[in-house]
Amino acid sequence: MRLRNASLRTKVTALLVSLTALWAFTAWVTVRDGLNMLGVATLNTEVADPSERLIVELQAERRLTAITLGSVGTESRRREAMAAQRKRTDAADAHFRKLTGGSGVGLLGTPALERRIGETRQLMDDLPAARKAIDAGRVNRTWAAAEFTAIVDSIFRVYDSLATLDDEELAQDTRTLIEMNRVRDMLAQEDALVMGALTAGRFAEGEQIRFTQMVGTRRFLTERAVAELPAADQEAHRRLVAGEQFTRLRIMEDQLIEDPNVVQAGVIDVTRWSSDAQPAQTKFTQAVLTAGSGVVERSGPVAIGVIVRLALAGGLGLVAVIASVVLAITTARALVQQLEKLRAAAWELANERLPAVVERIGHGQVVDVAAEAPPLKFGDDQIGQVGQAFNAVQRTAIKVAAEQAQLRRDIADILRNLARRTQSLVHRQLSVLDVMERRENDPQELRDLFRLDHLATRMRRYAENLLVLSGAAPGRAWRDAVPMIDVVRGSLAEIEDYTRVDVMPLGEVSLDGRAVSDVIHLIAELVENAASFSPPYTTVQVGGYSVAHGYALEIEDRGLGMSPRGHRGGQRADRQPPRSSSSPATPASACMSSAAWPNGTTSG
Helix, strand or coil, rough: CCCCCCCCCHHHHHHHHHHHHHHHHHHHHHHHHHHHCCCCHHHHHHHHHHHHHHHHHHHHHHHHHHHHHHHHCCCCCHHHHHHHHHHHHHHHHHHHHHHHHHHHHHHHHHHHHHHHHHHHHCCCCCHHHHHHHHHHHHCCCCHHHHHHHHHHHHHHHHHHHHCCCCCHHEEEEEEEHHHHHHHHHHHHHHHHHHHHHHCCCCCCHHHHHHHHHHHHHHHHHHHHHCCCCHHHHHHHHHHHHCCCHHHHHHHHHHHHHHHHHHHHHHCHHHHHHHHHHHHHHHHHHHHHHHHHHHHHHHHHHHHHHHHHHHHHHHHHHHHHHHHHHHEEEEEEHHHHHHHHHHHHHHHHHHHHHHHHHHHHHCCCCCHHHHHHHCCCCCCCCCHHHHHHHHHHHHHHHHHHHHHHHHHHHHHHHHHHHHHHHHHHHHHHHHHHHHHHHHCCCCCHHHHHHHHHHEEEEEHHHHHHHHHCCCCHHHHCCCCCCCEEEHHHHHCCCCCCCCHHHHECCCCEEEEEEHHHHHHHHHHHHHHHHHHHHCCCCCCCEEEEEECCCEEEEECCCCCCCEEEEECCCCCCCCCCCCCCCCCEECCCCCCCCCEEHHHHCCCC
């Protein structure tokens, strides 16, 4: 509701804000993809690469540990090899800790990744104690291998946290690659277990069963992972496992699973196993690295697509937003200017043009509606249509005003014609009465003729008032000044109860002839009002005197009385000597405004 009642600028601003927010959201979604790709590259450098090196060194140390624990005696050459391998493992661990502890991993990595890196570090912190136990001979090969395998598995869980690409196909290839690395480690575990058994000359308790589980797990994981590889990588893997070394390795695995005594019988020795297992691991590692390179190559188009989307959504989207902002601002400004122009025209019509036209029409001037209401041009859009409607409104308003003024003039003409006719008849009637009064000698008849004369005079006054209302000038006029006593007598001649009026001394004062007719009518109205609203047995006194700024005329009567605030519910004020007064009248004009009733209350 607030937005509906808001101004146009507010609505346009809200539209621009929503458009900018939409662009920002779209750009952020695209930038997030770019950050994801950047994060993958950074995490690959700072997490995956050092982790891969650490896995290789841990696998090598696990193999040497199994061989050392499987030996009857401790050879100095093996101790030296073990010490050198441990140094390489520690160096790989230090490199891993350095890179994974950088700001890039903390900024681009997820909480799960940081937690799993911490788990790997904790397991590496426990490795020196396991080494001491191994050197002291307090543990067997199975326990020692499990220690190293646990660390490698924790690194694989770190890999799982890295496979978070938004591109589904690329993320699936990454997960498949991690699965192939697990298969490679299973092959390394087999190698370490078998090398320990061959060095000892027999399987320890449970090792043959564990070897069987490893082989089955590896083969299952291999089939599942290979099925997810691209066609080219699947073909490369088929060629790899069909080679002589993998074939002989598979045969030896089957022999060790079917008959554990082949170790004791010397059917499979260290040389035979190493000659096939080590090259097979190397080739399998190479195949995994090749598949990883393929994933990187396939990520190139994805990265390019992200960059293109970023350019489109960020660059072109920003250009579109800027263009929309400019267009919206200019459009809103044009609309506001048109609306302000329309508003100014409406106020001009309401406050200036229409009142002036009505005044001219009232004075009887002829008004051209087309000239007085020129059409306002606002274009052909919706604002222009509103302007056209406004043009129609102002034309109709001026036309109606002209028609109403013409109607008032017609009515005034009718009233004036009626008043003129009535005035003419009254003049003729007064002339006839004057002749009859001069000819009549009977006092009673003469009194009745005088009453008729006064009634006719009142009719003449009413007719002249009607002429004034119609806008015409009264028929009678005086060129010379008239004494005030004659003005008062003339007004008394226009009322019926003239015998009840006592004229007091008025002084030697004359009234300008142009105001005589109006003042006579005004005094007659006031005196008649006083006589009508006072008891018939009382008199009305009319007197006057000069004042500082003119002449004051006073009319006193004995009315029924009114309260100071006017008549309320038929109440009557206390009777007291009445006093009536009028406004001063100058020699040039007479502005007889009111007569006062008892208690000083004024009536016009």
